[in-house]
Amino acid sequence: MSGRGDEEASRLDQLKKTAAATVSEIGSLTVNDKGEVWFAELSEMWPGQAFTIKVKEVLFHEKSKYQDVLVFSSYEYGNVLVLDGVIQCTDRDEYSYQEMITHLPLCSLESPAKKVLVIGGGDGGVLREITRHETIETIEICELDEMVPEVAKKYFPKMAVGFDDERVKCHFMDGFKFLKEVDAGTYDAIIVDSSDPVGPAASLFQKPFFDLVHRALKDTGIVCTQAESVWLHLDIIQELHKLCLEVFRDPAKNSGSVNYAYCTIPTYPSGQIGFMLSSKSNIDFRSPKQKLSENSSALLKYYSPEIHGASFVLPQFAKKCLDC
Numbered sequence: 001m002s003g004r005g006d007e008e009a010s011r012l013d014q015l016k017k018t019a020a021a022t023v024s025e026i027g028s029l030t031v032n033d034k035g036e037v038w039f040a041e042l043s044e045m046w047p048g049q050a051f052t053i054k055v056k057e058v059l060f061h062e063k064s065k066y067q068d069v070l071v072f073s074s075y076e077y078g079n080v081l082v083l084d085g086v087i088q089c090t091d092r093d094e095y096s097y098q099e100m101i102t103h104l105p106l107c108s109l110e111s112p113a114k115k116v117l118v119i120g121g122g123d124g125g126v127l128r129e130i131t132r133h134e135t136i137e138t139i140e141i142c143e144l145d146e147m148v149p150e151v152a153k154k155y156f157p158k159m160a161v162g163f164d165d166e167r168v169k170c171h172f173m174d175g176f177k178f179l180k181e182v183d184a185g186t187y188d189a190i191i192v193d194s195s196d197p198v199g200p201a202a203s204l205f206q207k208p209f210f211d212l213v214h215r216a217l218k219d220t221g222i223v224c225t226q227a228e229s230v231w232l233h234l235d236i237i238q239e240l241h242k243l244c245l246e247v248f249r250d251p252a253k254n255s256g257s258v259n260y261a262y263c264t265i266p267t268y269p270s271g272q273i274g275f276m277l278s279s280k281s282n283i284d285f286r287s288p289k290q291k292l293s294e295n296s297s298a299l300l301k302y303y304s305p306e307i308h309g310a311s312f313v314l315p316q317f318a319k320k321c322l323d324c
Helices: 002-023 094-108 125-130 147-155 157-164 175-180 199-205 207-216 234-248 305-310 316-322
Strands: 029-031 037-041 051-063 068-074 079-083 086-090 115-120 138-142 168-171 187-193 217-226 257-264 272-279
Touching: 037 079, 051 147, 068 147, 079 147, 086 094, 094 125, 094 187, 094 217, 094 257, 094 272, 094 305, 115 125, 115 175, 125 138, 125 157, 125 187, 147 157, 157 168, 175 207, 187 207, 207 217, 207 234, 234 257, 234 272, 234 316
Parallel strands: 115 138, 115 187, 138 168, 187 217
Antiparallel strands: 029 037, 037 051, 051 068, 068 079, 079 086, 217 272, 257 272
């Protein structure tokens, strides 16, 4: 019996050593007593809690010019993309976020979109969803970090397929600077697929950025931006809501619309993420006006006209804070 015990102890010791070598340079990975490697999402954005995933294999890890880029395969969620220690997408649940941040604005438009801009979104998921709208003629994406699309094309091909559409034109530069050079009234819709408001993405949550977005949109256009979780970031959401009202609502013309919606997604903090939709025009975002083709609709896994309307129904505590 002691021999078997010694063999098991030796096996576990070897597992731990192998795992330790794997995680030696990746601070978000740890090794437990069983020699298992686990990823833990720790951030000042959600203090006192962490979301953990068991790691099967580290597939990629490098530091780009702007951030730490990690890809690992997991047992339950497929491949996982992590930027600066924060989960951006997983094979298992990415579609809920990608579909909602895309189809909420595009289906809310009074007329079908023809020209759309994506700020961020380097994994290609939003592009994939935009391409499902057959009326769109031009899709531009402005992504700061060239490494993200390269990694996505290799490890997340089902999302990165969006880059293959002939309507897509890529710009690798700062979104703030890009918008400064855009002609006024250029886009029917702008989708801001940003990470949290820290580091490179901080400027995408400030008034100068939204002033440029306002200028770049057509009078009937819509901007939809990633807008955090009501469970964790209600203060940030309130400030963003107030900011968008200031930028997009014109009391003199009695025009302008701003509203918050959300979706569920298990691998984002609190299992929920929101979207702030804004327009210079008076738009009822709760009521979809545009429909995807039957073929495109058949490809969707989360979004539907029913989900569209329901996503604006907020729990009482959030509704009172946002007065929506």
